[in-house]
Amino acid sequence: MIEPSILPGFMELLPGDQIAFNKFLKKIQESYELFGFLPIDTPVIEKAEILMAKGGEETEKQTYAFTKGDNELALRFDLTVPLARYVSQRQNELYFPFKRYQIGKVYRGEKPQKGRFREFYQCDADVVARDILPLNYDAELVSLIYFTFKKLAIGDFVVRISNRKILTGLLEELGLKSTGGQILRLADKKDKMSPERFLAELSELVANQEKVDQIIEFLNFNGSPEESIHYLESRKFKSELFNTGLSELEEVVNTVRQLKVPDTNWRVDFKIIRGLDYYTGTVYETTLVEYPQLGSVCGGGRYEDLAAYYTDQKLPGVGISIGLTRFFSQLKEIGAINSNIKTTTQVLISPMTENILPKANSLASVLRQNGIRTEVFSQQSTLKKQLDYANKQGINFVAIIGEDEITSETVTIKDMGTSDQQTIALVDLLDYLIPKI
Amino acid sequence: MIEPSILPGFMELLPGDQIAFNKFLKKIQESYELFGFLPIDTPVIEKAEILMAKGGEETEKQTYAFTKGDNELALRFDLTVPLARYVSQRQNELYFPFKRYQIGKVYRGEKPQKGRFREFYQCDADVVARDILPLNYDAELVSLIYFTFKKLAIGDFVVRISNRKILTGLLEELGLKSTGGQILRLADKKDKMSPERFLAELSELVANQEKVDQIIEFLNFNGSPEESIHYLESRKFKSELFNTGLSELEEVVNTVRQLKVPDTNWRVDFKIIRGLDYYTGTVYETTLVEYPQLGSVCGGGRYEDLAAYYTDQKLPGVGISIGLTRFFSQLKEIGAINSNIKTTTQVLISPMTENILPKANSLASVLRQNGIRTEVFSQQSTLKKQLDYANKQGINFVAIIGEDEITSETVTIKDMGTSDQQTIALVDLLDYLIPKI
Incomplete structure (x- = not known):
């Protein structure tokens, strides 16, 4: 070694x-x-x-x-x-x-x-x-x-x-x-x-x-x-x-x-x-x-x-x-550069279970096609751990997809700065996200 | 040597x-x-x-x-x-x-x-x-x-x-x-x-x-x-x-x-x-x-x-x-990259005589403050030579300043693509240029 x-x-x-x-x-x-x-x-x-x-x-x-x-x-x-x-x-x-x-x-x-x-x-x-x-x-x-x-x-x-x-x-x-x-x-x-x-x-x-x-x-x-x-x-x-x-x-x-x-x-x-x-x-x-x-x-x-x-x-x-x-x-x-940002990613997509990963991938592709820098959390993990990752990396928005979101064709967007959480219809997602990022 | x-x-x-x-x-x-x-x-x-x-x-x-x-x-x-x-x-x-x-x-x-x-x-x-x-x-x-x-x-x-x-x-x-x-x-x-x-x-x-x-x-x-x-x-x-x-x-x-x-x-x-x-x-x-x-x-x-x-x-x-x-x-x-553009400059400012250089400098500063990539032709030269330079470098717009322009507080903008030439009041210049470049 x-x-x-x-x-x-x-x-x-x-x-x-x-x-x-x-x-x-x-x-x-x-x-x-x-x-x-x-x-x-x-x-x-x-x-x-x-x-x-x-x-x-x-x-x-x-x-x-x-x-x-x-x-x-x-x-x-x-x-x-x-x-x-x-x-x-x-x-x-x-x-x-x-x-x-x-x-x-x-x-x-x-x-x-x-x-x-x-x-x-x-x-x-x-x-x-x-x-x-x-x-x-x-x-x-x-x-x-x-x-x-x-x-x-x-x-x-x-x-x-x-x-x-x-x-x-x-x-x-x-x-x-x-x-x-x-x-x-x-x-x-x-x-x-x-x-x-x-x-x-x-x-x-x-x-x-x-x-x-x-x-x-x-x-x-x-x-x-x-x-x-x-x-x-x-x-x-x-x-x-x-x-x-x-x-x-x-x-x-x-x-x-x-x-x-x-x-x-x-x-x-x-x-x-x-x-x-x-x-x-x-x-x-x-x-x-x-x-x-x-x-x-x-x-x-x-x-x-x-x-x-x-x-x-x-x-x-x-x-x-x-x-x-x-x-x-x-x-x-001298501390003149002191940033908590550790990434340039704008949105982290968090699938709640492994079987939701396909939906997360499709959504990622749509966001990227619209120029939004996007990561998919691809390892099976709790929501807490995924939010923790977004927090430590300084990613501002997490798009959470669980069974409820799949059924209702929505996605839950968590603003990591304000902790504000909103459920948005998939068809409205780009209109909602783009002005914010 | x-x-x-x-x-x-x-x-x-x-x-x-x-x-x-x-x-x-x-x-x-x-x-x-x-x-x-x-x-x-x-x-x-x-x-x-x-x-x-x-x-x-x-x-x-x-x-x-x-x-x-x-x-x-x-x-x-x-x-x-x-x-x-x-x-x-x-x-x-x-x-x-x-x-x-x-x-x-x-x-x-x-x-x-x-x-x-x-x-x-x-x-x-x-x-x-x-x-x-x-x-x-x-x-x-x-x-x-x-x-x-x-x-x-x-x-x-x-x-x-x-x-x-x-x-x-x-x-x-x-x-x-x-x-x-x-x-x-x-x-x-x-x-x-x-x-x-x-x-x-x-x-x-x-x-x-x-x-x-x-x-x-x-x-x-x-x-x-x-x-x-x-x-x-x-x-x-x-x-x-x-x-x-x-x-x-x-x-x-x-x-x-x-x-x-x-x-x-x-x-x-x-x-x-x-x-x-x-x-x-x-x-x-x-x-x-x-x-x-x-x-x-x-x-x-x-x-x-x-x-x-x-x-x-x-x-x-x-x-x-x-x-x-x-x-x-x-x-x-194989000729798949074949560009005539030799610069990223958007506007060349062309002063007709050396005593106009001060005005050219001031204008350059205004354009740059508005994010327009600007060069001033600082060597004494004929208009023909200056236009020739813009042409060869692929600069799209030349801002010509002569005695007339100084008197009337205007600038003549030549579009090198169309050869179209317009005299624009200095106060309107940014509104005219920004949508075009």
Whole structure:
């Protein structure tokens, strides 16, 4: 006998939670389609040389790579590298700007630790263009995040927007280009440390106190999107990078306004950097107001050139991603997902004795033909046990058929919510049930 | 530069086909839920010892297995072994009979050949019980196949039903127990060879001509389900196995009648064996009337004990499976899937000049808030090019906004199907559009 178990770092749910998880997936998919993003599905296994093209020691260590026959294979560790390969390979068959979404599992052989998964769902939406991608799409993604999280209905949220050129330009203006990368990485972690610690670490990187103050003032700036733009304009910096970032951010801010994203759901925040090096312009992070401890639950940004490893064609893009497995498991842990529903069945048909099963089957078929999700309790059992099953599974209606019901061509419908019980003529059953379910 | 490509034996679609594929997936999921099956999702990677518990040389050769850290891992090669592990592991948290469906990718490192995939979607529905599983579920699955293929709307289909005990019992009755396995395997392939060849191969296994004739008469029997039962009863065999199979089949036939599956969509066919050894009773195969060359597109059956490797608890079950990747690729190849639709977008908003983009954005937001899937053409382009894009993508409505429309607070809606063009006041737009899309 082999002890049944799964590997650490892999999420597996009971059916009730799986139903809740699938609802999230569906809502995200529907939101992405509301904006005209097209679905793609790439293989989980690809050639190792394709997935590892960019390399990087960390990525290589975490990637599940192996040999089968003569092939060096690997499991995808994100959906961006496969997108780059897909677009390069099929650029003559696609329309640009190419708006695609992909929802699928990715694999990272990380050290297992709380809240880290080795297999997790990513839900990505990206717009990829040839040569030039209008900034309108950078703003559209803010609207997309707004529609998506509104639909997920897990409380208030804020999309924080910045443009990496701004902070990079500021550092250039301050003559801190050589330590720029380190300062950006530190700024990225600012919200996860105390102000004192941040000041100490920043001072180690920047000798000049005035410059330290100026950086901190930037990172702490807090105002409306328009005030943020105004603040940047008032700096009158000469750095071309800074001024490009400013004008890009301004256009994005104006466009988000046109897209009617409510004031409370977005803001400009110069602290937003995003860890990944390949973002070059607009960057986003999304936080839940009631659950700030979850950190960013949807991030993304603009990148200059998606697929430089696979094609000479310049393919700029902008995208967002929701790491749904971690997000769902966090929401579950803090009790934000707490449903008693363990099924999607709407009606349980309960035959009182075994000889009534044929009638129960026929009725089930009629209900299903009318789109009503129906189960027949097919094991001989007492009514009490059958009602108990409906109750525990969260099935709202039980259709009870006994000898009396057979004789009178009726069925007794029990509403499990109100315990109300009504005997309905079989000919009237659909008219009775359909408005209630 | 690395040549962008994927491995042979992996299916990857362009967005238009992916939309069609996803519709299939959704219809299958909805059908399974109509019968009260609950979703589960198990990891793609599991411990090798779990997935390989049953062993078998063929399985081991085909399984993607590898080592990461100290762990021997493998990719799942079906959804049945993970179900067995899942049910054994969580039997105290599940309700029995446990009706679960799972739709996901599985991996088989087979020699690549036409129509064989190394990564493919399986869509499984199974009912698993503790100790005893009523035959009602065997019949319910026929109804489930009926509802599913009706919904897929790819023409007429027939679910063929048998019970393995019948043919095994016949062989027992004929004193052919020792060669029984070989005869069953041959019968399973009967429809794939000429009658002459079948006769020759059967005669090699069975010396007695009378017995050969009797087996062939059985396999060729063709009548209504009731006639099939009658035919079996008329044999008056003593084999207990045969008679058990007969009485099981009779109950399934009666129940399928109660479930109102139309006559044309099912029949009894004693040739149905199913390759897999572990089926012990009812077996199903489904064929498309217009495309018999596809073979069985949905098969399954009843098994005595799902999880003997992981638990002492006896868990009998019955299930069906659709191998969707192969099925979809075959339908595509024979032209049964031939859609010009390449998007799910319903409305394309076309701003005539760049300065109209703000109005286009605001309108997009209103349409999306009303659930209309909307794209904004955000790159500066001529109307002709924008209409051309809508045409090629299969978007039905284009909302054109030029200076005139801005002044008069209207929008011009072009129906791409009829080329009909109407100018509608902005305040009336939703009332005009919603009934049409």
